[in-house]
Amino acid sequence: MELESLKYIWHSLEVPPDVEYDRRALLALLEKKSQAPIARMRRNLIGEGILLFVAYIPAILIFLLGFNGRLAAVSWLFILLLVFFFAYYYRKYRLLSKMQCPTCELRSNLARQVHTLRRYTRFYLLTGTGMIPLAYIAAYFIIRWKLPAVNPTPWLILLIPITIGMYYINASYVNRLYGRHIKKLQDLLQELDSE
Amino acid sequence: MQDPAIQEAFVRLVSEHRGMLYKVCRLYCFSEADRQDLFQEIVFQLWRSYPGFRGEARISTWLYRIALNTAISGLRKQRGLITTVEPDRLPTELQDIQYPAEKEEQVQLLYAAIDKLTEVEKALTMLYLDDRSYNEMEEILGISQNNLRVKMNRIREKLRKITQADVYGIGKS
Numbered sequence: 001m002e003l004e005s006l007k008y009i010w011h012s013l014e015v016p017p018d019v020e021y022d023r024r025a026l027l028a029l030l031e032k033k034s035q036a037p038i039a040r041m042r043r044n045l046i047g048e049g050i051l052l053f054v055a056y057i058p059a060i061l062i063f064l065l066g067f068n069g070r071l072a073a074v075s076w077l078f079i080l081l082l083v084f085f086f087a088y089y090y091r092k093y094r095l096l097s098k099m100q101c102p103t104c105e106l107r108s109n110l111a112r113q114v115h116t117l118r119r120y121t122r123f124y125l126l127t128g129t130g131m132i133p134l135a136y137i138a139a140y141f142i143i144r145w146k147l148p149a150v151n152p153t154p155w156l157i158l159l160i161p162i163t164i165g166m167y168y169i170n171a172s173y174v175n176r177l178y179g180r181h182i183k184k185l186q187d188l189l190q191e192l193d194s195e
Numbered sequence: 196m197q198d199p200a201i202q203e204a205f206v207r208l209v210s211e212h213r214g215m216l217y218k219v220c221r222l223y224c225f226s227e228a229d230r231q232d233l234f235q236e237i238v239f240q241l242w243r244s245y246p247g248f249r250g251e252a253r254i255s256t257w258l259y260r261i262a263l264n265t266a267i268s269g270l271r272k273q274r275g276l277i278t279t280v281e282p283d284r285l286p287t288e289l290q291d292i293q294y295p296a297e298k299e300e301q302v303q304l305l306y307a308a309i310d311k312l313t314e315v316e317k318a319l320t321m322l323y324l325d326d327r328s329y330n331e332m333e334e335i336l337g338i339s340q341n342n343l344r345v346k347m348n349r350i351r352e353k354l355r356k357i358t359q360a361d362v363y364g365i366g367k368s
Contacts, residue, residue: 003323003351006358009305010324012298013218023206026238030202034239035232036265102240102264103247103257105337106318109264185268191315192338195345 042096049089056082073142080138088127095120107192114185121174121182128170133163205245209238212258215325222309222317223266237265252334259322259335267314308357316350323347 033039056078063075099116101109136159143150209216216237220230240261248257309317322332329340336343 003354006305006308006354007324007326009301013214013302023210026206026209027202029235029238030205030242032235032239034236034243036236036239100264100268102261103244104264105260106263106267106335107337110268113268188267188315191313192336193342195342 038096038099042093045089045093045096049085052085052089053082073146077138077142081135084131084134091123092120095123107189110185110189110192114182114189117178117182117185121178125167125170125174128174129163129167132166133159136162201245205242208245208254209241212255215255215258216262218321218325219262219266221306222321223314225310233266237262240265253331255327256331256334259327263318263335267318304358308354311357312350312353316346316353319343319346320350320354323350 033043060075060078060082063071063078095116099113099120101112104112136155140156216234219237220233224230224233241258244257244261248254252260309320312320318336319332322335327335329343332343333340338346
């Protein structure tokens, strides 16, 4: 069958009848939140950030004000971690916000998604892996400072294999989460560009 | 954006173009539940983008861009065979319209043929069937008119083979 014949059938298709059209239901729909995965990821990120803030603040206060100030260093470690997490969540949120441009041309929107998603996964991987040695080193200095009798050097020997292991675990997790979607977007882009 | 006049204008816009939205949902989703999810997401994206629409592009170009971007590039999951949660009832009924037997056969043939195309090919075919010019297709898809013409020729040939196979059983064992 020729494309022109299909066009004839296409034009004869009816739109859903007016009787089914419900103006109030459409307006109610506008009040709802988007269920698209990116919108849900952004909402989850905000939720996680708030949860972390709520959990860390009491811990910081307890270590800062309690124990006659002897464990104040722990609260500084927590503050450092909180600042790190804030930067981490902010960066992820910004990347998610930039990921889509529904009013752009299809090709440029796909290219933008591939580019931003790659940056997002790279950031996810690097921070997820880098956090382990950073936390180790911070703990090392606190122990050396607060408990000079304890030698934490043997811990540091474990640092290298643990960091390498974490890198591969994170890489596999990130690939499982986003790998297939990035591949699909790349294939779509390739198809658009090929002549 | 709570201005009733803006809401009213938006509702009118969606109402006027619901046929096109329906077709996008039909082309890109197999199950009714997926179509309803996609319809909801397209309306949501249209609503979010509506204040930014300055009329620089044609309204049809703007609508097609949002609908196709949402359908093709959105991180969407197609539902599995088991659906445990029924979506809310939507303002525009997305169930397949029942046609008389002969026409129903033609419609099934049309959709069966288009369903065998890739996502990009479906977009091109839809724009072509909707009588969009190559100029507008370029504005919607962001690829050159030369490339569009090459692709359309290929799709034309592909559809011819698919419909021949479907109607006459050519190529089927």
